[in-house]
Amino acid sequence: xxxxxxxxKQIVIAPITRIEGHAQVTIFLNNDDAVRDAxxxxxxxxxxxxxxxxxxxxxxxxxxxxxxxxxxVSHLLASAKACDAIVGVSPPKTxxxxxxxxxxxxxxxxxxxxxxxxxxxxxxxxxxxDPAARNVFGLIEKDPELVRQxxxxxxxxxxxxxxxxxxxxxxxxxxxxxxxKWPLTKERADYLIANLPEAQESTLKTLALFKKMLDGxxxxxxxxxxxPTYYMGLVTPDGGLEHYDGKIRIMDKNGKVAAECVDPxxxxxxxxxxxxPWSFMKFPYFKAIGYPDGAYRVGPLARLNVASHCDTPLAxxxxxxxxxxxxxxVVQSTFHYHYARLVELLxxxxxxxxxxxxxxxxxxxxxxxxxxxxxxxxxxxxxxxGTLIHHYKVDPQGLITWNNMIIATExxxxxxxxxxxxxxxxxxxxxxxxxxxxxxxxxxxRAFDPCLSCATHAVGNMPLDIKLVDADGKLxxxxxx
Amino acid sequence: xxxxxxxxxxxxxxxxxxxxxxxxxxxxxxxxxQKIQLVYSPIADVKKFPENVDVTLIEGAIANEEQLxxxxxxxxxxxxxxxxxxxxxxxxxxxxxxxxxxxDKAIIERAYLDKSxxxxxxxxxVPKLLVKARPLHEAVKVDFYIPGCPPSADLINYVxxxxxxxxxxxxxxxxxxx
Numbered sequence: 001x002x003x004x005x006x007x008x009k010q011i012v013i014a015p016i017t018r019i020e021g022h023a024q025v026t027i028f029l030n031n032d033d034a035v036r037d038a039x040x041x042x043x044x045x046x047x048x049x050x051x052x053x054x055x056x057x058x059x060x061x062x063x064x065x066x067x068x069x070x071x072x073v074s075h076l077l078a079s080a081k082a083c084d085a086i087v088g089v090s091p092p093k094t095x096x097x098x099x100x101x102x103x104x105x106x107x108x109x110x111x112x113x114x115x116x117x118x119x120x121x122x123x124x125x126x127x128x129x130d131p132a133a134r135n136v137f138g139l140i141e142k143d144p145e146l147v148r149q150x151x152x153x154x155x156x157x158x159x160x161x162x163x164x165x166x167x168x169x170x171x172x173x174x175x176x177x178x179x180x181k182w183p184l185t186k187e188r189a190d191y192l193i194a195n196l197p198e199a200q201e202s203t204l205k206t207l208a209l210f211k212k213m214l215d216g217x218x219x220x221x222x223x224x225x226x227x228p229t230y231y232m233g234l235v236t237p238d239g240g241l242e243h244y245d246g247k248i249r250i251m252d253k254n255g256k257v258a259a260e261c262v263d264p265x266x267x268x269x270x271x272x273x274x275x276x277p278w279s280f281m282k283f284p285y286f287k288a289i290g291y292p293d294g295a296y297r298v299g300p301l302a303r304l305n306v307a308s309h310c311d312t313p314l315a316x317x318x319x320x321x322x323x324x325x326x327x328x329x330v331v332q333s334t335f336h337y338h339y340a341r342l343v344e345l346l347x348x349x350x351x352x353x354x355x356x357x358x359x360x361x362x363x364x365x366x367x368x369x370x371x372x373x374x375x376x377x378x379x380x381x382x383x384x385x386g387t388l389i390h391h392y393k394v395d396p397q398g399l400i401t402w403n404n405m406i407i408a409t410e411x412x413x414x415x416x417x418x419x420x421x422x423x424x425x426x427x428x429x430x431x432x433x434x435x436x437x438x439x440x441x442x443x444x445x446r447a448f449d450p451c452l453s454c455a456t457h458a459v460g461n462m463p464l465d466i467k468l469v470d471a472d473g474k475l476x477x478x479x480x481x
Numbered sequence: 482x483x484x485x486x487x488x489x490x491x492x493x494x495x496x497x498x499x500x501x502x503x504x505x506x507x508x509x510x511x512x513x514x515q516k517i518q519l520v521y522s523p524i525a526d527v528k529k530f531p532e533n534v535d536v537t538l539i540e541g542a543i544a545n546e547e548q549l550x551x552x553x554x555x556x557x558x559x560x561x562x563x564x565x566x567x568x569x570x571x572x573x574x575x576x577x578x579x580x581x582x583x584x585d586k587a588i589i590e591r592a593y594l595d596k597s598x599x600x601x602x603x604x605x606x607v608p609k610l611l612v613k614a615r616p617l618h619e620a621v622k623v624d625f626y627i628p629g630c631p632p633s634a635d636l637i638n639y640v641x642x643x644x645x646x647x648x649x650x651x652x653x654x655x656x657x658x659x
Contacts, residue, residue, distance in 0.1 A: 017526045046494060047588025051577040066574040069498020069631060117524060135525035140514040148511060155507045168505055169498045169631050272598035277605050291599050
């Protein structure tokens with residue numbers, strides 16, 4: 001897919017902004033200045049898989065949560081589930097309900113963050129708007145009430161996490177192998193229940209706003225990462241939308257199930273990881289097809305593609321409408337990640353309501369206690385951005401000897417490169433380079449909502465310095481912003 | 482925009498949790514927007530760190546050469562530089578790798594050579610990692626520290642409010658590590 005190209009012109013966009021992490025894009029040009037190829041490069045690395053060696057397994061949720069401040073709950077859950085497997089016990093039903101509830105909070109806050117804080121400046125102010133004001137503070141100046149709605153929706157998600165687990169970010173004190181440390185009080189449940197109607201109303205308003213805008217973005221729908229790939233996500237035993245448990249389903253571009261991984265410990269029979277020398281983010285691929293043709297996508301778009309239904313009434317209605325956008329119900333434009341994210345947001349609000357209104361959520365039995373019984377454990381969860389896998393091995397004392405983490409954002413790596421190449425070919429005119437052209441390349445990345453602090457467990461940082469260099473390495477044009 | 486305090490936020494080697502806690506100020510962000518101009522941030526599109534910044538909050542430790550250069554540039558262009566969160570203040574989780582003598586090599590070999598199915602190799606067209614991850618004050622002068630993993634939104638709001646008002650900040654009983 002991407003080859004070494006030393007003797008051609010390049011455009012570098014760095015850093016990509018309004019994504020969760022820092023990365024750069026390099027666009028390669030032919031001699032006639034037409035875009036030949038593009039690369040999405042991730043530029044830093046922290047090394048969780050190494051430095052967790054020797055730590056007691058029960059510390060793992062707390063440490064690995066620090067892989068990401070945006071979806072720490074997903075790491076807490078995948079990690080706790082891997083630890084559940086090591087102690088070999090099933091958490092009490094209420095603990096699982098509370099973990100699911102916390103996860104709904106995570107998805108709500110993260111999806112609201114992407115839409116309101118990161119992507120809406122493009123969608124509402126415009127792809128070509130002044131970059132100095134094209135951010136959430138700029139949007140506050142233009143439409144404070146809309147931003148307030150987004151802020152409050154994200155806040156509701158964060159408050160679910162805070163009320164269940166004691167803290168909004170890195171709430172690792174609460175979760176433990178075998179369940180959770182404390183139950184949910186009625187006062188806290190009642191507080192959340194009281195805020196549900198506003199959250200649901202805001203979500204419906206956001207969906208309506210987005211659908212109304214959609215007509216104006218038909219060109220983006222057509223050109224923003226619009227191509228067939230495989231899709232992967234968790235589903236319930238009967239094929240419904242799932243974020244905490246279930247089986248991993250891989251679906252082909254025609255909507256046919258290509259593989260199902262019922263036992264998540266066997267994940268490495270289905271997916272492999274390749275390395276390229278120009279990025280810290282690895283390139284997972286579907287093993288049955290190979291690299292790089294086994295490119296697959298994860299996250300909201302993939303989850304709605306692999307799931308047949310949601311099991312909540314309002315989201316099911318929206319899902320039906322959403323699936324009409326694609327052939328055989330498979331929606332392939334990356335731009336529709338935005339749409340899928342909002343449908344999921346509705347599902348999460350409805351599911352949070354179902355969980356909170358079930359009296360069993362208040363049971364005080366939330367902990368199963370056990371020692372190390374197994375020397376290996378795998379935990380899988382659907383993070384906001386896709387399937388997250390934690391895989392640990394421990395010694396008899398429970399100290400970690402080996403750790404493998406496959407992060408949601410990584411799965412999409414092949415697709416990022418395909419998507420930015422498509423957008424660059426469509427919009428970037430090297431002879432009259434304009435900021436808005438490059439912002440569209442960034443915008444398709446924002447649609448995926450990548451979380452690079454997760455994916456490489458780190459970030460880099462560089463100014464945007466676009467250099468247009470000719471085949472002899474001579475500077476032809478330069479733009480700095 | 483004139484008359485507003487010029488504020489920047491920078492994200493080095495960390496998890497973005499401190500930036501999320503900044504956003505956890507929730508509706509207070511709308512009030513903040515009246516008083517500050519966000520001149521550089523991961524959530525804004527300005528890509529070159531500007532001159533004459535009044536306050537810069539920095540999340541994360543220094544883990545590679547590019548981040549070190551960035552930090553030095555930020556210091557030169559900022560009046561009040563604030564270490565935001567435990568990674569910036571102490572190195573925290575980012576510095577857990579320092580237990581290995583050549584931790585830069587150890588973490589790369591583990592991730593890219595030992596556990597890849599295809600093309601196992603060390604990425605070399607990427608920024609060079611420092612041998613150890615370091616807190617900010619080992620490289621530049623830091624004017625103020627906000628510990629926490631992450632610091633709470635209330636604490637961040639308190640510090641910003643006091644800084645904007647030109648008052649002396651009293652962290653007694655307000656801040657804690659972890």
